[in-house]
Structure formats: C-alpha cells, structure tokens
Amino acid sequence: MSAVDAIVVSQGTVQRRAIAKAITLLESTRADHRAQADELLTALLPHTGKSLRLGISGVPGVGKSTFIEALGLHLIEQGHRVAVLTIDPSSSVSGGSILGDKTRMEKLSMHEKAYIRPSPSSGTLGGVAEKTREAMLVCEAAGYDIVIVETVGVGQSETAVQGMTDMFVLMQLPNAGDDLQAIKKGVMELADLVVINKADIDADAATRAQAMITSSLRLLGMHGNPNDPHSDKHWQPQVISLSALLGQGVDTFWKAVSEFQTLQTANGLFNQRRQNQSLSWMWERIDAGLKQAFKQNSAVREQLPQLTASVQAGQLAASTAARELLRTWNQR
C-alpha cells in the first residue's frame, strides 16, 4: 500500500502508524526527507481541507487540556473524528515543554477516533508552526473532520495558530476581566470566541468577566456597528462561560462554533480566510527561507562581523549596513 493510501484509505492501527510516519517525515530536517515530504503533501492535498480547524489558546493552567478532552469526547459522541495538535513555543527556545510532560487528555488520547500529537520539539516558532500546519493536512487527509490546534498564551504562538485555523478561541480565567491581560497583549483582537473557564469555582466572577470582556470587545469595535445593515451577516465575537471540569457549557460552546461556521460559509469569509492564510503562509516561508539563505551566504558572512561592529559603534547607519549587505547578496 502506498503511503498516501495508508493515510487516506486504511483505518485503525495501520492508518495511525501511517499518520505518525508521515508527520515524522515532515518534521525531519534532512533534505532528502524534505523532498519526500513535499511529494507526499502534494499527493495528499486533494484529500485535505474538509475539516473544521479550531485554534485554542490560553495561559498555562487555564484548563485547555481539560476542555479539549471534554470537547473531543463530546464531538466523538456526535460521530466526529478529532485530531489535536499542539504548538508549544517553549519547546523551540529551551527544548523544555510547557505542554508536554504530564499526561494530558488521558481519555481522549486513548480513543480510537482521536489522534493527538504533541508539539514538534525543536526549531523556531515559524518552523514549528510550519510542521503543525502540515501535520494538520495529514490529519485531514486521514478523515479527521475536526482539527484542534492548541497553544499556550505566550510569545507569538497565538498569532501563528490564528493564522492556520478557521476559528480562534481564547480561554480565560474568571478573574481575567479584572486586569484584562489579554487585551494588553493584543490577543483579544484575534479571538472569534472567548471562553471563560472554571465558572464552577466562582459563578459571579465568571459572569463579571463575561460582561467585562464583552464590553471590551465592543470597545475594540469587534461587536460591529449596530447601525450597519450588514452586521447580521458578519460574525460578532462571543463570550461564553463554562466549566471544562464538569463538562458544563460544552454544548453551548459547540453551538456557537457551528453558528460561526454556518455564517462564515454563507458570507464567503470562511474560504476567503483560508485562501489568505495559504498565501500569507507561502510568503512567510519565503521570507524565512530567504533570510536563512542570506545568513548562510559566504560573502555575507564575511562582511557581517565588521558591519555589525560598525553599527554597534555608531559609525554606520543600520540602514546603510543593511543596504551594503543586500548589495553583496545580490552580487552573489
């Protein structure tokens, strides 16, 4: 059986093994593996794109894995197949892992209709995001119709996840409304849906947070203009409070996700977002590739220490140094 058939057609353990093998190939840094991986991706591409891609982010301890487990089991009960991929920015910096070490999503990870893959353990955030994006395509080709991409709320990882998913969900704690940390970081603007978790601990605090975040979203202009005749055709970000631990509110959450999907499909924004994502992804990877090639170029490398020192010493304007280096690169 070909690698493509093993992913697309086979089932059970054979399929699982084929997915794992494909993702390992995608994560390899060897040039010959990369060529094989690109060939595989191209062959899989016609079988991709049919899932709902859901991004979920939140600070460590907010309850992401508890929530994803509850949601995943709920969706499987409804006949879905669920893949969960993770982007852990800490793993690319320190090799350590915020998300990885403990056993997460115990029941879901053992379910035959779920596939869970931890974050690639090395590389820049851009590189890690690239692998995750490709792993998502593999899971889609294997028939997972819900792909959840999870990340911790540090660094730029939320932007990366928002840039590869159809809907971006931000998880908050009930006290989040008090200091509005997420708004400061500009992450709230990315959210299509905000979930206040752990409502069971303090229902009043959760209600307060819900009201505060709703009004902040309105201030950010994300609840649309009430006088806009088309405002019913555009999604207005919602705020939902729930308890992942007790599984309360998971159905309300899913109802909101389904409404989002229906509305965005009807107004054309669902496909438009995916098209924009693919193109900006292409350009992001071109930028990264060019930068890497630039830094590896021998003439550039030769010139770099001296120019760096001159810029540091204030003898040369940064922009002049950049232009000189680019000239060197262009003459290669």
Ligand SMILES: Nc1nc2c(ncn2[C@@H]2O[C@H](COP(=O)(O)OP(=O)(O)OP(=O)(O)O)[C@@H](O)[C@H]2O)c(=O)[nH]1
């Ligand atoms: N009371 C209550 N506790 C919760 C709820 N959801 C999660 N928890 C608890 O909060 C703690 C952290 O939950 P996790 O699901 O591990 O959180 P996480 O965001 O995945 O954390 P990291 O893996 O560190 O990023 C655990 O002890 C959970 O049992 C909830 O709705 N209510």
